Amino acid sequence: MPRPTRVLPVLLLAPLLLTACGSEKADTETVAVSSAGARETTGADTGRGELDARAQALGVAPELVRVTEAPGFTLAQQSVGVLGDDGFSAIWVSGETGAHLRLSVDRGSITAGTCPEQPVGDMSGERTTCERDGATWYRTGAGRHEYAVPGEGHVVRVSAEEGAVPRDVLREAALAAHRPDAAEAARLLPPAGPAPGTPVERGDLPPVGDGAPDNDVDAGG
Template sequence: MIRHVRVLPVLLLTPLLLTACGSEKAGAGGAPGSPSAATPAAAAPDTGAGELRVRAQAMGVAPELVYVTEAPGFTLAQQSVGVLGDDGFSATWVDGGTNALLRLAVDRGTITAGTCPEQPVGDMSGEHTTCERDGKAWYRTGAGRHEYALPEEGHVVRVSAETDAVPRDVLRAAALAAHRPDTAETDRLLPSAEPAPATPVERGDLPPFGDGAPDNHVDVGG
């Protein structure tokens, strides 16, 4: 069920060590050209996944619920990125020419033929919802909006827009393009987890002596 958006580290994945096949020890020599001749190297840490995890958790979002999408003419509205419900994810893309909005929302749960009509499109609770199966997704309409909902393991990815603002084929393409972000996309999508440096605020009206209270002295005559 779609819920309202609340406005807006964790251990890195341990590198996996590759070992040689069979009973030979890793790094054991072999005949030139044989599979055991090369020394297995340790896999590099997945720094992209680690950065996604740190940034998402700093926002209060479950890392596995962070998705990104794309559509021709639409760009991410950075200020729209935030938490959905308890630990879900939401972000909006804007068409610079028409100001049409594409909203991506990912939250825990599922959607079936039985529950689809009961779940409102967007945040319009109490409105009638129609559902149509479209491949692995559900095409849903209601309250002047339409949406593609894609059930995933333990969560649902939704891409919605106003019916008159975004054509169905554009909406469908954006929904099918939704995916887990790579390192570069994570950097563009999520704010940095580093806290802003604490800078003391300087008060110009505080005297350098006494108890530090503001000087409210008034001359004779007011």
């Protein structure tokens, strides 16, 4: 005679079913959070990669890019470019006086011994006067003055014509110079051009056929 099959009461099965469902839901939520985190990280990396590509398209090392601010001065976008081998340079212009404030960053160092030998701005052949000002150097020469801030393997400089920009404005702008965040870099750096070898679309190519230029003329010649 067959033995009857024993069936567990529903009340005993209910906790097991709830536990299994809860575990599955928790696992699903964990995966969702992990995926969201991965998407956010990937997006940040992609944004930074694009900005680095913009700097490299100019010939500038991304780690040397800096931005600053000074009351009444606005960035001249067309001035942003490379300095030397892979340094950075940009100019801010006063909306009131038209005076130029130049920010530059280049590899190297500056000490009490080497400061007098380094020209202010692009001037050469002129001996520079150096004055220590805290962690910075105030330098004058060839009608210009600047503040130089030594960094790890590089020097940040903010310079202008003497008399055009006050010394305290130079100092504040030099101390305010910093690596831009994503939003600042997007405003500072021009978009990168097409990669080398990218085909350039021509407007005289017909939409059909072998793609040869259409050189037909009207009946009048």
